[in-house]
Amino acid sequence: MSDENIEIDTLIVGAGQAGVAMSEHLSNLGVPHLVLERNRIAEAWRTGRWDSLVANGPAWHDRFPGLKFDDLSPDGFAHKDRVADYFETYAKNIKAPIRTGVEVKKVERNVGRPGFTVETSEGVIQASRVVAATGPFQRPVIPSIAPKDETLTQIHSAQYRNPQQLPEGAVLVVGAGSSGVQIADELQRDGRQVYLSVGQHDRPPRAYRNRDFCWWLGVLGEWDAMAMRPGREHVTIAVSGAHGGRTVDFRGLAHRGVTLVGLTQSFNDSVVTFQADLAANLARGDENYLSLLNAADAYVERNGLDLPQEPEARETYPEPACVSEPILELDLAKAGVTSIIWATGFAPDYSWLNVDTFEPNGKPRHQRGVSYESGIYFLGLPWQSRRGSSFIWGVWHDAKYVADHIETQRRYLSYRDVS
Structure with a gap:
């Protein structure tokens, strides 16, 4: 790129899995486009995760x-x-027009003419459409x-x-979704004393009756769920491919030695207080786990599948002391x-996108990725179209x-009235 104005039909911001996928489909449709990435292709997989992930x-x-x-x-x-190598190879195979090391600083709608003016670290781009694939x-x-x-x-957890x-010393891990539970497990295996703060969560089986849970969610139609059930907005999923x-x-x-505690409530000097909800949170996770086993068993019987029984999947460990006698306060x-590791999630950051399509909390307003602001699109969001959007x-x-x-x-825009 240079300081000259570049004009492009569609600009894709971000060259992770979302940006690469977007490039493939636009290429198949013959839509001229450009992908900008401020780092390397799939950089978040390389440097935005822990070493053993x-x-x-x-x-x-997952491909x-x-x-x-x-x-x-x-x-x-x-x-x-x-995974990062995979996306680099994929981008090369489809000849994706990706330019790395270019940061998008601002996107604004043009006044009196169509499209958007995009300010980047290497010049200005005029784009008819912009896809935020970050x-x-x-x-x-x-x-x-x-x-x-x-x-x-x-x-x-991102750091x-x-x-x-x-x-x-000992470590308090706050948050028991996929990231928190894997980090707590790794620290305990390293010989650390670990306290794991557990909130509400879903806990699917990694595999059941010789099929991975991804397969079960597919045949049971769960990946196609269109919206999260009410009241489950802040429920994490505890699943891991580790080991x-x-x-x-x-x-x-x-x-194995990890001390479980309830949801972290407050700190007063060196004393942390936990909610008295640990047993209830574990019970709700168990309910989610058993519901999938039951649905899988019913599916096997209904379809006459020859899949091995797995009664041991319903066996449970005895209730540990940290659950039967929960710690409600801990002097760190x-x-x-x-150390405290906060596995407490992320928030969107579209500060570079100066258009009118955001809720007060910063989340984009869209329908399956089509923004309320004409010409702006989003990709890579959880539940963008269905449950499977996160994969x-x-x-x-x-x-x-x-x-x-x-x-x-x-x-539509290419239509010409020739009458």
Whole structure:
């Protein structure tokens, strides 16, 4: 790029899985486009995750239709660097017009003429349409209750890399979704004393009756759910591909030495208070787990499938002491806690997108990625069109819908009344 104005039909911002998928579909439709990425292709997979992370879905499932993980077992789980390599290869295979090292600083709608003016670190672009493919994990969120204690090392899960990064001592991990539970497990295996703050969560089996949970959600139609059930907006999912893929079992973690506590409520000097909801949160997770087992069993019987019985999947560990006698207060100093890891999610950051299509909380207003602001699109959002939108394969299908919408609008605008 240069300082000269560049004109393009569609500009895609971000070259992660969403941007690469968007480029493929636009290319298939013959739509001229450009993808800008401020770092490298799929950079978040390389440097925005901890060192040992693997994909949460198996290789046969977590991929695009046009390329397999040929070096992995279909039921294996790709390491994060392998996932990044995958998208780099995919982008090369489809000849995606990606320019890396270019940051988009501002997008504004033009006045008195169509399209948008896009200011970048390497010049100005005029674009008829803009696709924000930067995904939902843009700004790590640490809640306001975090203590103002300089003696504690406090980082978000986005900054965590490995146990050696932390000072010696015990660790409090706040948040027990996929990130929090895997980090707590890794720290405990490293010999740390770990306290894991567990809120409401879904806890699917990693696999059941010789089928991964991704397969079960597919045949049961769960990936196609159009909207999250009311009251479940803040419920995380505890699932992991680590160590070859195992079902997350909080009681199992406790029996290995992790101390479970309830939802983190407040801090007063070095004392942290937890809600008395640990047993209830675990029970709701168990209910979610058992409901999938029951649905799977019913599906097998209804369809006469020859899948092995797995009665051991319903066996549970004895209730650990930290659940039957929950800790409601913990003096971090006396407990030797020197670090807190906040696995508390992310917030969107579209500060560069100066258009009228956002809720007061900063979330985009859209319908399946089509913004309320004509010509602006979003891709890579959770529940963008359905439950499966959060997965790699889901964003590929969402991108096809957005690309088709763009091509439809192009046909309208190309109409000429020749009568």
